Amino acid sequence: MDELIGLFGVSEEDGNEHSYEAQLMSHNDDCQHQVQPEVEEGNVEFKLKLVNPTDSRMEHLVTQMKWRLREGHGEAIYQIGVEDRGAVLGLCQSELDTSLATLNKMAQRLNADITTLREVVVDPVAQTKAVEVLVRQIPSDKPFIDMRVCVLGNVDCGKSTLVGVLTTRQLDSGRGRARLNLLRHPHEIQTGHTSSVCHEIMGFDSHGKPVDYSVVRNKEEICEMSSKLITFIDLPGCQKSLKTTIFGLTGYYPDYALILIAANQGIVDTTREHFALALALNIPCAILITKADLLSPAALENMKAQIKNVLEFPGVDKMCLFVEKKEDAVKAVSKRFRPEQIVPVFVTSSVNGQGMDLLKDFLNIFPQRNVTEESSSCLSNDRVSSSFCSFFGDDDEDEVKEDDCFEHDEPDADFKIDETFIVPNVGCVVGGILQKGVIRRGDEMHLGPYEDGSFRTVKVASLHRTGRAPCSIVSQNQSAAIAIKPNNPVRKGMVLLASFGSGTDETQQSREKTIHYMKMGSKLGCFNYMSENGQAGTKFKASMELEAEILILFHPTKIQPSFQCTLHIDNIVQSAVIKSITLQDGMDVSPKRNKTVSLDGKEKECERIDGFGGNGAQSSSLPSVSNIDRSPPPTGRTRTSSSNEGGPCLFTNQKGHVTFRFLRHCEYIRPGMRILLRQGKTKGIGNITKVFPYIHGANVPEDANLEM
Missing domain, CATH: 2.40.30.10 (Translation factors)
Structure with missing residues (x-):
């Protein structure tokens, strides 16, 4: 950077002989002025001019700027009027203005701003100039709705294919071509059966238009262009992978569940069990009849009658709404029609695209599920969900006395860890969902619990939201990946907790109560002791x-x-x-x-x-x-x-x-x-x-x- 800045000014150490004007006087056979040639690595880019580029050329330039910004961790230096080989030719004023306007358009595509650092006259006679421009990326901290949708159903009902069609707008060939980009392991591609949790995203802009891979090329751009982000969680359908399916329903906090029923299979035991699990966890559901191109009109009506009978079964007590037009999708989420009691049913086909537009309209307008409100409701009632208890019989409430429960310190931020990575040159990275609060880059948090029940203090080095988009803040209910320093052993199931208030300044009464609890032994307490490894305990309890x-x-x-x-x-x-x-x-x-x-x-x-x-x-x-x-x-x-x-x-x-x-x-x-x-x-x-x-x-x- 110092060498680059020295091109446009006087160095205090070396005097005028190493100024930019002095370098411009250096003679070259091909060009009057010469600097060191451009290198592929780093955040410095040379451009002679950017005048009226074509659409394909603009895409290439934007991709190139994204690479330079990534190399400079959000900052890049552009030299306008300089060739790649280092020849400083300069531009006239009109071409320079046009080039800067093009550079500004490129920066806006990447949510960045440009600032002119230096402007130097190369040839006073011809009035040509060369400029140095700083491109700085704006942190992507704009609020957006982040929803997670689980896709459930029996084996071979078309879950991965449906997600592939929704996110790419490319219809399936009938042999699973649309699901290839979603599968993670070679054996999944060979068998066509998902055995792990797969994620894919699509978004909707502020006008409700879908943002997917047919519009943009990568996940970062989907996140940047979307006001509402949908993360599809494709879960296994085979019985032997039920553990993975349950983890997807409990660990990822889905806002919605899509229950898929294949037209050539009907309602099978696995479909009923997945629906019962979603019902038990109070996850709103929609039913999709897939492979509708294989059904005759009479068979389709028979399938609808079976679904209606299941939803009206005693204990389920759901209203069945067959979505055949956009007004039906609006009705399914309207508060006037009790959306918690309505189960919309879509008839879809990944081969001919039937029902896909209606499904996208429904996902665009469906509100985010308030998990925090549900948790507080469950805590206040101290009982199992009444809707599911009535599913099996009478519900006899048994209230728990407040005196039986000890005080529990609530964290200001609670990040659930469900994935861990070791990234070269970065270190330990944890992925998960922020269930509560806000996390900012540079915050100190407590990682744990470890085997001795202790929590270790770590610092948030960097943040990336869903789709690998870098940011400086993560809000409640958003998925994120967090790089932490220093590196510590991490496992799935751990948490990152933070208390940003005056949680350490307890009153004397609270201190005496805490010490009393500690003396009691094992059943009551509010704080951890000093762990054996010398790691200071926190007020959070394991x-x-x-x-x-x-x-x-x-x-x-x-x-x-x-x-x-x-x-x-x-x-x-x-x-x-x-x-x-x-x-x-x-x-x-x-x-x-x-x-x-x-x-x-x-x-x-x-x-x-x-x-x-x-x-x-x-x-x-x-x-x-x-x-x-x-x-x-x-x-x-x-x-x-x-x-x-x-x-x-x-x-x-x-x-x-x-x-x-x-x-x-x-x-x-x-x-x-x-x-x-x-x-x-x-x-x-x-x-x-x-x-x-x-x-x-x-x-x-x-x-x-x-x-x-």
Whole structure:
């Protein structure tokens, strides 16, 4: 940079002999004035002139400027009137003005500004000039709507193909050509089946026009040109990848879910199960009938009747709206028509493009889901979602006393980590979603929890939003990648927390209360101790144990203490063991008995589960692969009851307070978080009611160091 600035002024150290005018007097065989030739690397670009470039030439120039800005971390230097080989020829005033106007257009395409640093007369007789221009990129901090849409459905129903058609506007060949750019692994391309979580984006500008790869060439430009950004999360449809599907539903906080039903498959068990999971997590849904070009009009009407019957099933109680014109799409999101109760149904085809425009109109006007409001609602009610509880029977509310819950310090910023990277020359980069607050470049945050329950202080070095667009600020509910310094071990499930207020200046009463909690031992507390590695603790607490109100959606026998399962809590996926079960007051634990005949011809009593507390509630679940039914077991395969000899236990469609303990390491969790229990075909759903802070070490002395 110093060498470049020296071309246009006098160096204080070397005097006039090394001034730009002196260099212009240097003679060359081909040109009167010569400087060092342009190099490919770096942020310096030489241009003789930029007069009336063609469209293709303009695209090349914009791409070239983007490269120079990236090399200079948002800044570039343009030399106008200088050839690539270093010959300083200069331009007349008209050509210079036109070149600067073209340079300004290029900069505007990349959200950058230009500033003239120096202007030097090359030839006083001909009045030719050369200028040095600074191009500086404006941080892309404009607010925009960032929505995430999960795509669910059975194998071979056209999920990846649909996303490919929506984001490229190129119809499919009928053999999966549109999905090739979406698949991540070679085996996915070979089989055509998605086994991982795939992401693709499209946007809408301020006028509602789609912004996709048919308009621009890369994700950065989609982010820059869009006022509303849609991130499609393509999830696996095979049963063996159900863990990945559940993680996509719980860890990515989707605003909407598209349930795909292939015309040549119909409504299968996997489709019902995916719909039940979305319903349990309170995720709004839309149903898409794909491959409509394979259906006859009579078969299409039959398919619509089946979908309507499923949506009107007791416990689901959704209104079916078939979207056939744009007015129907507007009606589906209008507050007057209770959009939370409406499930729009689209008839689409990725081969002939049927229904794609209506689907884009719907995605353009659908509002963002308020996850924070839902979480606070769940916390205030302290119960499982009533809509899903009625799906299985009567809902008996059991309020939790406020005195039973300890105070929990809420962070000002909460970033959930679901991906980690090591980037050369950058270091540790974490990807995830900012669930709460605002993060700016340069902020200090707390990374953790680690095995000892501690949090380590890190600094935000750089930020990139969805689509790899660099920025200096990330807002709530936006996806981002964050480079942190210094490098620390990071795993999925960790969090980046920040408290920007005066959280460290606690009152004396709060300090005394905190010390009292610390002396109590394991169940109550507000702060972590000084960790063994000398890392100062923070006011944020890690937990190894939690209590949750759980509704068992299905289990073949009974669930009792020591039962091991996998818990999905936001971006956390970890095995846990049940320590204790507390049944709700007034609930009859013992399942009803029915007489059956075994293989030896003798009558035996077997269990029959009739909903909550054996009240005989009618079956209201979706007939799905999760087998949530109440029919007696087959003759000869009886299930015997232990008459609760081992203590309280839970059966299908029963609800109780369950205490879990993680098996591997502590996690950062808070009351009110949604929890999903999974083990084989066993499913459960609920909310966290209590968390118990983890204290590293068996015994803690009364005068332990406390980091306030």
